[in-house]
Amino acid sequence: MKVLVPVKRVLDYNVKARVKSDNSGVDLANVKMSMNPFDEISVEQAVKMQEAGTASETVVVSIGPSKAQETIRTGLAMGMDRGIHVETDEDLEPLAIAKILKAICDEEKPELVILGKQAIDNDYGATGGMLAALLDWPIGSAANSMKLAGSDMTVVKEVDGGLQTVKLTMPAIVTTDLRLNEPRYASLPNIMKAKKKPIDAKTPADYGVDTKPRLKTVKVTEPEARKAGIKVEDAAQLVDKLKNEAGVI
Amino acid sequence: MAILVIAEHDNKSLKDATHKTVTAAAKMGKDVDLLVAGKGVKDVAAEAAKVAGVRKVLTCDHATLERQLAESMQAVIVPLMDGYDAVVAPDTTTHKNYMPRVAAKLDVQQISSVTGVEGADTFVRPIYAGNAMATVKSSDAKKVVTVRTTAFAAAGDGGSASVEAIGDPAGPFKSEYVSEELTKSDRPELTAAKVVISGGRGMGSGENFKLIEGIADKLGAAMGASRAAVDAGYVPNDWQVGQTGKAVAPALYIAVGISGAIQHLAGMKDSKVIAAINKDEDAPIFQVADYGLVADLFKALPEFEAELEKAGY
Numbered sequence A: 001m002k003v004l005v006p007v008k009r010v011l012d013y014n015v016k017a018r019v020k021s022d023n024s025g026v027d028l029a030n031v032k033m034s035m036n037p038f039d040e041i042s043v044e045q046a047v048k049m050q051e052a053g054t055a056s057e058t059v060v061v062s063i064g065p066s067k068a069q070e071t072i073r074t075g076l077a078m079g080m081d082r083g084i085h086v087e088t089d090e091d092l093e094p095l096a097i098a099k100i101l102k103a104i105c106d107e108e109k110p111e112l113v114i115l116g117k118q119a120i121d122n123d124y125g126a127t128g129g130m131l132a133a134l135l136d137w138p139i140g141s142a143a144n145s146m147k148l149a150g151s152d153m154t155v156v157k158e159v160d161g162g163l164q165t166v167k168l169t170m171p172a173i174v175t176t177d178l179r180l181n182e183p184r185y186a187s188l189p190n191i192m193k194a195k196k197k198p199i200d201a202k203t204p205a206d207y208g209v210d211t212k213p214r215l216k217t218v219k220v221t222e223p224e225a226r227k228a229g230i231k232v233e234d235a236a237q238l239v240d241k242l243k244n245e246a247g248v249i
Numbered sequence B: 001m002a003i004l005v006i007a008e009h010d011n012k013s014l015k016d017a018t019h020k021t022v023t024a025a026a027k028m029g030k031d032v033d034l035l036v037a038g039k040g041v042k043d044v045a046a047e048a049a050k051v052a053g054v055r056k057v058l059t060c061d062h063a064t065l066e067r068q069l070a071e072s073m074q075a076v077i078v079p080l081m082d083g084y085d086a087v088v089a090p091d092t093t094t095h096k097n098y099m100p101r102v103a104a105k106l107d108v109q110q111i112s113s114v115t116g117v118e119g120a121d122t123f124v125r126p127i128y129a130g131n132a133m134a135t136v137k138s139s140d141a142k143k144v145v146t147v148r149t150t151a152f153a154a155a156g157d158g159g160s161a162s163v164e165a166i167g168d169p170a171g172p173f174k175s176e177y178v179s180e181e182l183t184k185s186d187r188p189e190l191t192a193a194k195v196v197i198s199g200g201r202g203m204g205s206g207e208n209f210k211l212i213e214g215i216a217d218k219l220g221a222a223m224g225a226s227r228a229a230v231d232a233g234y235v236p237n238d239w240q241v242g243q244t245g246k247a248v249a250p251a252l253y254i255a256v257g258i259s260g261a262i263q264h265l266a267g268m269k270d271s272k273v274i275a276a277i278n279k280d281e282d283a284p285i286f287q288v289a290d291y292g293l294v295a296d297l298f299k300a301l302p303e304f305e306a307e308l309e310k311a312g313y
């Protein structure tokens, strides 16, 4: 079974986003960028499936600027077989991304696409679901665990009330949640090996997809700041303040 | 402008998230209809008809909708959209699961987890774990919107909408429900509670969450956790508060043994009052806390409970 994993290059999760002074967006100049953490989990899952013999080929895809190649290399160093880089400097919306991925799926014919449940920059949480709809495939969202049995994939999903198990008829889409696995660090020899793995260079035009944005960013602003309050001496004072000053208990 | 709001329910009762979503939808336009899709949802529909400001309640009552799985919800909603300019749902996991499918089928860019509605086509939403707020204007013919319910007040009761049944969703579907393992609790729901008390890695074990339980009992609080506490297996996944867990905005949020990482703050910094107990006086959580107690939680929690007791709780 061929497994496809789309990955996104995002502001590193340890870096606090700063709003640009002209309110046009978030400042991404000279800050550390990394693979979206949920995508690392997706890559790990694909590589694990390959090691277990359930995946025959693993393909990592990124749609983004030339630097997104580094993100693809990270996936290759973790163990993916080959990459596809769809180069664009535009910050494409999930719908456009899903359309490009659909076109790639039509060509590559994977049986499973594993995506992160959300990208930690724009927090849309939409690409996986959109791709599933465009392909008319079933989806298991926010996977906590997944298991292949014949032509079915059983996915245990994280839901608001706890856990829910669904059975998907392959081909299928799975989106990953934090507890699906712990992504490996790429070893130095594997990083070297990854340099030789092939990456196909493409552009959105190759797929004939209309990527025009549907949303216009009117402005991006700082959230309302919270001020640090006071330190209390002990538990007694805490109860007193909560009760008599704040009036919240 | 006609807006279809999707109800949050468990086939038995209508959830408060629905009322809050109706408030958000009403800011987009005045013709708001509610869809109740599920199995055996007669009572839910009757409750929905009473929500103030709702014009009409549509019900789709079918076995395949019992768990509101993605494909079946898509099959119900997409055909209805000929008659609507927008579809709006709460951003709980049920709706997050199918709304992107609906958006893609309508060829629309979804606008996720909005915290503000500035008219029929303009919305405010947090990005980058809430470290920036984006105002976006949609040029799509129809809008597909999910709502961060903690940002909106609940619509009241007093409505008397008509209830109309619609046809069954057209299958076949390639996914099926197998089982569910729901966390049982008599406490208020995390996202709706007035008081939330959360524990982090500092709690050290699941057993130690008992120290929080006594306090939660006294305050009628919901219990939450940081990702680290969930990953360590101290508490179930549905307790996770944060960017990639649940967003809460109670009157009082108490963080115990939680450092205050960006991702955790994203889920709780809109709380009215924040109190924090942490032994590290430099913990970032104190930068957002109204009341900070620098102390070892194993000493502070029993004292806090005893003081509450003394104060009559």
Ligand SMILES: Cc1cc2nc3c(=O)[nH]c(=O)nc-3n(C[C@H](O)[C@H](O)[C@H](O)COP(=O)(O)OP(=O)(O)OC[C@H]3O[C@@H](n4cnc5c(N)ncnc54)[C@H](O)[C@@H]3O)c2cc1C
Binding pocket: A013, A037, A038, A120, B199, B200, B201, B202, B203, B225, B226, B227, B228, B229, B240, B241, B242, B243, B244, B245, B246, B256, B257, B258, B259, B260, B261, B262, B263, B264, B267, B277, B278, B279, B280, B283, B295, B296, B297, B298
């Ligand atoms: C993609 C991604 C998504 C994430 N999503 C979330 C999310 O939704 N929610 C979330 O919470 N995190 C999330 N995280 C994780 C986040 O970055 C932090 O790692 C996590 O919040 C830390 O949890 P913590 O504060 O409990 O643990 P730590 O950061 O380890 O803090 C423990 C705190 O406990 C204190 N402590 C220890 N012992 C005691 C004691 N005896 N008495 C008093 N205080 C004590 C310490 O001083 C410390 O401040 C995410 C991370 C990633 C990469």
